[in-house]
Amino acid sequence: MTRRLKDVEIGFPIVYGAISFWLGKKASEYNSHKWTVYVRSATNEDLSVIVKSAVFQLHPSFNNPTRVVESAPFELSESGWGEFEIAITLFFHSDVCDKQLNLYHQLKLYPEDDNGPQSTKRPVVVETYDEIVLSEPTEAFFLRVQNHPAAIVPRLPAGLNLSPPGPVEHVNEKKRGDTKDHPLSPWFMNFSEADELLKLAAARQQVQAHIAKLRRQLSMIDGLPQQSKASSGQ
Amino acid sequence: MDAKDILGLPKNSFPAAQEKKPRPPKDSQRKPDGVSREVYALTGGMAPLMPSIEVSHLKKRPNSEKEKITWQWLSFTSSARTDNLQLYHWVRVVNGVPPTGDYSFAKYNKSVDILRYTDEEYEKHLIDPMWTKEETDQLFDLCERFDLRFIVIADRFPSSRSVEELKSRYYSVNRALLIARAPSPSDVSGHPLVKEPYNMVHEIERKRALSAVLSQTKQQERRDAEILAEAKRIMESRMASKSAEDAEMPVNPTGNETEKATAPAESVSPSTNIHPSSSTAAPATATTESASTPASLRMLRVYLRTHVLDQMVQAASSTAGLRTIKRVDQTLQDLGVHVKPKVPTKAVCAEHLELRKEILTLLNLQKQLQNKEAEASANRDSSYAEAPSTPKRSYRADVDRPFVPDSVGFGGERAAKRDHKRKAPGRFIDAPPSPPQSKRPRKLKASD
Numbered sequence: 001m002t003r004r005l006k007d008v009e010i011g012f013p014i015v016y017g018a019i020s021f022w023l024g025k026k027a028s029e030y031n032s033h034k035w036t037v038y039v040r041s042a043t044n045e046d047l048s049v050i051v052k053s054a055v056f057q058l059h060p061s062f063n064n065p066t067r068v069v070e071s072a073p074f075e076l077s078e079s080g081w082g083e084f085e086i087a088i089t090l091f092f093h094s095d096v097c098d099k100q101l102n103l104y105h106q107l108k109l110y111p112e113d114d115n116g117p118q119s120t121k122r123p124v125v126v127e128t129y130d131e132i133v134l135s136e137p138t139e140a141f142f143l144r145v146q147n148h149p150a151a152i153v154p155r156l157p158a159g160l161n162l163s164p165p166g167p168v169e170h171v172n173e174k175k176r177g178d179t180k181d182h183p184l185s186p187w188f189m190n191f192s193e194a195d196e197l198l199k200l201a202a203a204r205q206q207v208q209a210h211i212a213k214l215r216r217q218l219s220m221i222d223g224l225p226q227q228s229k230a231s232s233g234q
Numbered sequence: 235m236d237a238k239d240i241l242g243l244p245k246n247s248f249p250a251a252q253e254k255k256p257r258p259p260k261d262s263q264r265k266p267d268g269v270s271r272e273v274y275a276l277t278g279g280m281a282p283l284m285p286s287i288e289v290s291h292l293k294k295r296p297n298s299e300k301e302k303i304t305w306q307w308l309s310f311t312s313s314a315r316t317d318n319l320q321l322y323h324w325v326r327v328v329n330g331v332p333p334t335g336d337y338s339f340a341k342y343n344k345s346v347d348i349l350r351y352t353d354e355e356y357e358k359h360l361i362d363p364m365w366t367k368e369e370t371d372q373l374f375d376l377c378e379r380f381d382l383r384f385i386v387i388a389d390r391f392p393s394s395r396s397v398e399e400l401k402s403r404y405y406s407v408n409r410a411l412l413i414a415r416a417p418s419p420s421d422v423s424g425h426p427l428v429k430e431p432y433n434m435v436h437e438i439e440r441k442r443a444l445s446a447v448l449s450q451t452k453q454q455e456r457r458d459a460e461i462l463a464e465a466k467r468i469m470e471s472r473m474a475s476k477s478a479e480d481a482e483m484p485v486n487p488t489g490n491e492t493e494k495a496t497a498p499a500e501s502v503s504p505s506t507n508i509h510p511s512s513s514t515a516a517p518a519t520a521t522t523e524s525a526s527t528p529a530s531l532r533m534l535r536v537y538l539r540t541h542v543l544d545q546m547v548q549a550a551s552s553t554a555g556l557r558t559i560k561r562v563d564q565t566l567q568d569l570g571v572h573v574k575p576k577v578p579t580k581a582v583c584a585e586h587l588e589l590r591k592e593i594l595t596l597l598n599l600q601k602q603l604q605n606k607e608a609e610a611s612a613n614r615d616s617s618y619a620e621a622p623s624t625p626k627r628s629y630r631a632d633v634d635r636p637f638v639p640d641s642v643g644f645g646g647e648r649a650a651k652r653d654h655k656r657k658a659p660g661r662f663i664d665a666p667p668s669p670p671q672s673k674r675p676r677k678l679k680a681s682d
Contacts, residue, residue: 011539011579011580013579092536096536097535097536099534099535099536101536101537101538103538129576129577129578130538130539130540130578131538131539131578131579131580132536132537132538132539133536133537133538133539133542134535134536135535135536135537136535152580191576191577192577193577193579193581193582195577196572196575196576196577196582197581197582197585199570199571200571200582200585200586200589201585202569202570203566203569203570203571203589204585204588204589204592206569206637207565207569207589207592207593207596208592210596210636210637211592211595211596211599214596214599214600214603215599217603218599218602218603218606221603221606221607221610222606
């Protein structure tokens, strides 16, 4: 069961960032905003399937700047006046990986356009999409997560025989780890890869057409028959 | 004032050149004694900046009164001569005693030691179908006489033999003699003549090639340089596409659902690299840029998708210069694509990487086209005697940003421009000026 599955990777799409609200009337010189920094699953599932704990390293001017969060949702709320870089370190369960993963987020409190007055109702939201990739997972881990909604699990290559799956693991039901109904969820950004894929496909078409044109021109100048270069992706 | 003196009433005769001769002071401004007024005036009436040579500082003439030196016309002989000829020359005689010793130049009479063979040795080892004994003897005599100057020997040789033939015979005789006379073969195996015998055919070929290179005309030189530059360009582009291919192999470009069992990466072989036991060692940030980066990332076991993408992008553009990378980024922006994907899923990253590679190919092709057009126009211009600068410059401007968003269907207007340029076919003239030709490819390369 500790056998590693070669050429297999499991992806966990995540979103990390922060949402900050202006405190309005209650704002003071040193406490102008309240904000929450977090790491969540991109589909708002429970990340504690792989993440054991998250450590948020704040600016040294905060009391106890090293904040450890040991259960999902992995988030931290604070208030302050300054913008700074927050280092987020994710620690994984022992069957996942014994190495940690570092993320960095620049806390933003003030909106881009500072023309209009700040509103306590509209927060400043900065989120980054990324994917945690676990390569060559152990068989045991694979079996554990293969049906988890937070995971993107590939179909295994043919011929790979896994031991029959054990009983479904009972997720810790004491506290909900997913963020589907999180109070901040209305502000969560949507990340659709379809949009980006479309743009990329269109761009590639344009470039390929241009390449073909240049090749024609080159071969006309050379007077040689058109050569097809063995470049990748073509 | 001096000029007046000279022209009008020359009171003094022309001053003597000797500085030491004291002269009656004419000019009250003259400073040191012993310097004539005219000479002093050369410096503008002031003391010279350089310290003048004090007489007391100079060396006294050595041996002024100690020895008596005479020079005598005496005869001499030289040990370098074999005929006892007596010649005469001037000899410096000190106190009546002429110098002794050999003629001083005799020591320069060096000669080469030539091995000579006995008739018996000749019969045993040195018989050659192409050479008679007589000829070989003559050869050796000449070698001794002319100190192995083969060009002279070839000239003097009675029957006409080429320098290479003579050399070949001489060296092969020597080699055979060396081997025959050596007590054991191993003793002499270190001798250069034994290790590398003279190869007549090779020498003839080498000399022919050398004279061909030396006598190349300018035009041939230019052609060779062009061909070499072209070959280098092709090699480089091949290397670039090859390394890009190598870099993409470990990343599986297919969609989320299927993952091929035979994920390649022969060049990297991560399967042999990685063993379950060795989960230590790998540092958290692998910053190598070779194609093995994905393997080192895999060693980490956990990493971010964007991290992989960055490494791939770096690997793919490792052969490109900084300017090219910037142009790729600019092109991405012009196409409306994020330089770093906003939603970096596996599929998006793969597409992004492919797009970048295609843009690199595009830029390479553009550069090639520019080169070609530049050459063609340079050739054309030398025949029409026109300055090529303006058309090229405008061409380059629109090639740099082919996807500028506000252009009307990027193909249209530029295609028209290019056709217009291509009206006159490039005629290659025999002798265009060489410096611009050879400089241009180099210049373009340096710009990257």
